[in-house]
Amino acid sequence: MRTKFDEQLRQLNIELIRMGSMCEEAISIAAKVLDGDNTVSTERVFSLEHDIDELEHDIESRCMRMLLQQQPVAKDLRVISAALKMISDMERIGDQAADVAELTGYVASTVAQGKLHITKMAKAAVMMVTESIDAFVRADMETAQKVIRDDDTVDSLFIQVRKELLASLKEEDDNPEAILDLLMIAKYFERIGDHAVNLAEWVQYSITGVHKSDEHHQDL
Amino acid sequence: MMTKRIFRAVLGISFVACLAGMSIAFTVLYSYFDGQLSKELKNEAEYLAVSLENYGTQVLEDLPESSERVTLIDTNGTVLFDNFFDPKTLDNHADREEIRQAMLTGSSKTVRNSDTFQKQTVYYALRLDDGKILRVSSTQYTIVAVMSGMVQPFLWITFSILMVVGLFAAHISHKIVEPLNQLDLEHPENNESYDELAPLLTKISWQQRTIREQLLAAKQKQEEFQMITDYMQEGLLLIDSGGEILSTNHSALKLLGVKPELQIFVGAHRENVLTLNRTEPFCRTVDAVLKGKRAETVLELDGSYYQMSANPVVTDGKVEGGVLLFVDITQQKQSETLRREFTANVSHELKTPLTSISGFAEIIKDGFVRPEDIPQFAGKIFEESQRLIALVGDIIKISQLDEDTLPYEKEAVDLYSLCQEIAKRLQSAAESKGIDFQVAGQSTIVSTVRKIADEVIYNLCDNAIKYNRPNGKVEVAVVGSSQKALVQVRDTGIGISAVDQRRVFERFYRVDKSHSKQIGGTGLGLSIVKHGAAYLGVQIGLESTEGLGSIFTLTWPRENDAPALEMKQD
Numbered sequence: 103m104r105t106k107f108d109e110q111l112r113q114l115n116i117e118l119i120r121m122g123s124m125c126e127e128a129i130s131i132a133a134k135v136l137d138g139d140n141t142v143s144t145e146r147v148f149s150l151e152h153d154i155d156e157l158e159h160d161i162e163s164r165c166m167r168m169l170l171q172q173q174p175v176a177k178d179l180r181v182i183s184a185a186l187k188m189i190s191d192m193e194r195i196g197d198q199a200a201d202v203a204e205l206t207g208y209v210a211s212t213v214a215q216g217k218l219h220i221t222k223m224a225k226a227a228v229m230m231v232t233e234s235i236d237a238f239v240r241a242d243m244e245t246a247q248k249v250i251r252d253d254d255t256v257d258s259l260f261i262q263v264r265k266e267l268l269a270s271l272k273e274e275d276d277n278p279e280a281i282l283d284l285l286m287i288a289k290y291f292e293r294i295g296d297h298a299v300n301l302a303e304w305v306q307y308s309i310t311g312v313h314k315s316d317e318h319h320q321d322l
Numbered sequence: 323m324m325t326k327r328i329f330r331a332v333l334g335i336s337f338v339a340c341l342a343g344m345s346i347a348f349t350v351l352y353s354y355f356d357g358q359l360s361k362e363l364k365n366e367a368e369y370l371a372v373s374l375e376n377y378g379t380q381v382l383e384d385l386p387e388s389s390e391r392v393t394l395i396d397t398n399g400t401v402l403f404d405n406f407f408d409p410k411t412l413d414n415h416a417d418r419e420e421i422r423q424a425m426l427t428g429s430s431k432t433v434r435n436s437d438t439f440q441k442q443t444v445y446y447a448l449r450l451d452d453g454k455i456l457r458v459s460s461t462q463y464t465i466v467a468v469m470s471g472m473v474q475p476f477l478w479i480t481f482s483i484l485m486v487v488g489l490f491a492a493h494i495s496h497k498i499v500e501p502l503n504q505l506d507l508e509h510p511e512n513n514e515s516y517d518e519l520a521p522l523l524t525k526i527s528w529q530q531r532t533i534r535e536q537l538l539a540a541k542q543k544q545e546e547f548q549m550i551t552d553y554m555q556e557g558l559l560l561i562d563s564g565g566e567i568l569s570t571n572h573s574a575l576k577l578l579g580v581k582p583e584l585q586i587f588v589g590a591h592r593e594n595v596l597t598l599n600r601t602e603p604f605c606r607t608v609d610a611v612l613k614g615k616r617a618e619t620v621l622e623l624d625g626s627y628y629q630m631s632a633n634p635v636v637t638d639g640k641v642e643g644g645v646l647l648f649v650d651i652t653q654q655k656q657s658e659t660l661r662r663e664f665t666a667n668v669s670h671e672l673k674t675p676l677t678s679i680s681g682f683a684e685i686i687k688d689g690f691v692r693p694e695d696i697p698q699f700a701g702k703i704f705e706e707s708q709r710l711i712a713l714v715g716d717i718i719k720i721s722q723l724d725e726d727t728l729p730y731e732k733e734a735v736d737l738y739s740l741c742q743e744i745a746k747r748l749q750s751a752a753e754s755k756g757i758d759f760q761v762a763g764q765s766t767i768v769s770t771v772r773k774i775a776d777e778v779i780y781n782l783c784d785n786a787i788k789y790n791r792p793n794g795k796v797e798v799a800v801v802g803s804s805q806k807a808l809v810q811v812r813d814t815g816i817g818i819s820a821v822d823q824r825r826v827f828e829r830f831y832r833v834d835k836s837h838s839k840q841i842g843g844t845g846l847g848l849s850i851v852k853h854g855a856a857y858l859g860v861q862i863g864l865e866s867t868e869g870l871g872s873i874f875t876l877t878w879p880r881e882n883d884a885p886a887l888e889m890k891q892d
Contacts (some may be wrong), residue, residue: 109564116565116594123600239597 107172114185121157122235122301122308123152123304125192128199129231129294133224135206136287147203154196158189177311181187184308188238191297191304194230197292198297205287209280219266220288223259227291230256230298249302250314263288324502328495329488336487340480348472352465359462360431363446366390367458367523369427371448374456380405390460395421415457420447424455440467557628557648559595565608566592577623577648594644599623601718607632611644626652654750660828667830671713671845675706682706709844716846719777720829723853730771737779737809737878738765738800740772744780745798748787756793758785766802768878770858778854779809781847782874786813794871817868826864827852 128150131142165186168174174182230252237245267281267288307313370392373381382403385392394403401409415421424447425429435442442464446456463471501515513519551558557574561567562772569880578598595608603619608823610617611632621628627648635642682703685691691699741761761839781797785798794814801808818826825831830845855862855876862876 112564112566112594116596119594119600119603123596123602123605126600127602195473235600236377 124197132199132202146204151200156192184304191300234298234301246302246305253299260292325495325499332491374804393457426784513620559646562643614641627655675710678706713844716844761798763800773856782811790815809876810876814871818866
């Protein structure tokens with residue numbers, strides 16, 4: 103019985119790594135397309151998003167089955183509940199990557215994006231996602247902590263991008279529609295950063311049993 | 323366990339023996355006493371009968387108090403005398419069994435149990451000569467009563483015997499087992515124990531030796547394998563059917579970017595291979611191999627390219643795992659890219675002059691050119707074909723240097739005079755641009771291949787003039803020391819930016835692409851320098867500031883060939 107459960111936990115771990123890897127790929131392709139890289143296509147992002155959704159359902163039912171059949175306790179329970187939370191964050195990252203990919207079609211020709219910090223922001227967000235998955239895969243507290251710290255960078259980059267977009271809107275040197283789209287893209291990346299932080303926090307939770315939100319409550 | 327069994331057996335046997343002995347003794351004794359009693363009754367009756375005949379009934383009256391019960395019964399069954407009861411209270415005894423029997427046979431014996439079976443009465447009846455019956459009876463405990471009376475002492479005896487036997491059994495069983503417990507199984511043959519154990523001990527000893535040998539062999543195999551794989555340049559991963567890592571080597575961990583402090587194997591907990599790399603091609607390859615298919619892919623890791631080959635391990639048609647091999651193909655990939663670029667460039671460079679030549683020739687053929695203009699057109703065709711020849715010549719040189727099969731012998735070459743010679747050849751070119759061309763230094767002799775050294779220095783000087791500003795300066799300095807010889811070509815030209823410095827030695831690479839046509843040249847000059855220098859074992863240094871000029875430095879090492887050269891000089 104136990105060995106079966108261990109096997110199930112292992113499978114869950116592999117599935118999570120796969121889902122994380124898909125998110126990484128989707129978001130990095132979206133960032134590349136935004137950067138004007140012609141070697142990748144947005145089609146791949148959409149198919150990845152679809153796969154990620156399917157995998158989410160798969161993992162969800164897997165977790166439910168384990169909770170019901172095995173009634174895990176202590177660390178096993180933490181791992182499974184963290185997995186349940188993580189997949190929803192990963193699914194959101196996948197969705198937003200698809201949204202970004204869709205919007206890039208409209209902004210690709212605009213001049214502004216080259217000068218903006220949006221590319222840098224995209225790269226920072228991609229790195230955060232990659233590192234949060236790394237933290238999960240290696241059960242690495244330090245990397246998780248770094249992801250949580252990096253969110254500030256992405257946030258400040260978002261504010262900067264917003265200012266830049268506002269400035270170019272005032273100068274009317276670009277298509278205003280594209281500027282709005284770029285703003286949305288920037289916001290998506292900012293959200294992706296937040297999801298990466300969530301992932302990192304759940305990684306920490308599954309290792310230590312303490313979630314960041316609990317600490318806040320204690321402070322209050 | 324064994325002690326317990328021996329103990330129980332001894333105790334059990336003692337208990338059974340005790341029980342059997344007692345019951346046998348009891349049965350024998352009881353039947354003896356029973357027989358004795360009947361005999362006594364009979365004797366008493368017979369004595370009484372004799373006494374009665376001789377002395378009359380007075381004998382009965384004088385019976386002592388302690389006597390057995392004696393009854394005298396008349397022929398009709400009426401009780402005439404009884405020493406325990408008043409005869410009048412007793413009813414007729416004619417129907418009593420012993421009386422009836424005695425009347426018929428002369429004497430009889432019967433046993434009657436009391437209501438409770440606790441006691442039994444034994445009657446002995448004797449017919450007297452006058453027909454009266456004399457009966458003597460005695461009451462005694464029945465066997466059941468005797469037995470039940472004996473239960474308690476019997477239990478006490480059994481208990482005390484068992485106590486003693488228990489102590490003894492514990493001791494004895496311990497004593498039997500003790501040598502077994504003290505067996506030294508590490509050295510089975512050194513034991514002095516029961517002879518019966520000898521074959522077992524020999525067998526154990528033999529097995530131990532076999533196990534030791536096998537363990538040693540297995541360990542050696544494992545070490546051998548680890549050695550081989552660790553010194554392999556290629557990365558190697560073994561995974562089981564669940565995708566968990568069974569074995570790795572240093573290269574694999576290094577190229578997959580696993581930090582050394584990260585322990586992959588923590589006890590029995592094995593990591594899944596996807597924790598090392600989770601990119602899509604990697605996952606796909608692992609999936610394929612675990613389904614029993616061979617798979618190959620190219621992974622890009624940290625800017626390097628690796629050919630990942632995965633082979634399934636199949637036993638009895640079942641996939642047991644996989645072998646993943648990673649081969650660094652970065653160099654291959656790079657040279658492939660270079661070659662592709664070179665081919666593309668060569669075709670382009672060859673096509674340009676050919677197109678011009680063909681164009682001019684076509685115009686002449688069609689008669690669109692006035693006869694007086696023909697020399698001019700022919701001149702252009704000549705120029706272009708010269709360019710083509712130069713280009714093909716350069717390509718041949720480069721490919722020869724590339725092949726590394728040039729059959730040149732090293733000889734003593736004076737770099738200073740070589741430079742002066744080159745300066746002379748380039749004199750006219752320098753003058754036409756108004757460039758001041760200087761060669762400084764002193765005679766410096768190195769062992770090298772003259773033809774290639776000439777080619778290298780010539781190309782550097784040629785470039786220094788070509789890419790110089792008008793009325794600029796080119797200085798060639800030759801410096802020699804005991805360890806090395808330097809040739810430095812310094813110009814005041816356009817200079818090369820830091821980004822371009824890395825690429826100028828590539829074939830057909832031009833810093834200023836827009837002006838290449840005016841300057842001329844094939845774009846292969848520095849490439850020839852690079853390949854030539856590599857052939858000679860000469861280092862090239864490049865310092866440059868954009869807009870100010872460049873300094874190319876060729877360094878010949880001299881350590882080894884210096885003495886040989888001195889001899890030659892003599």
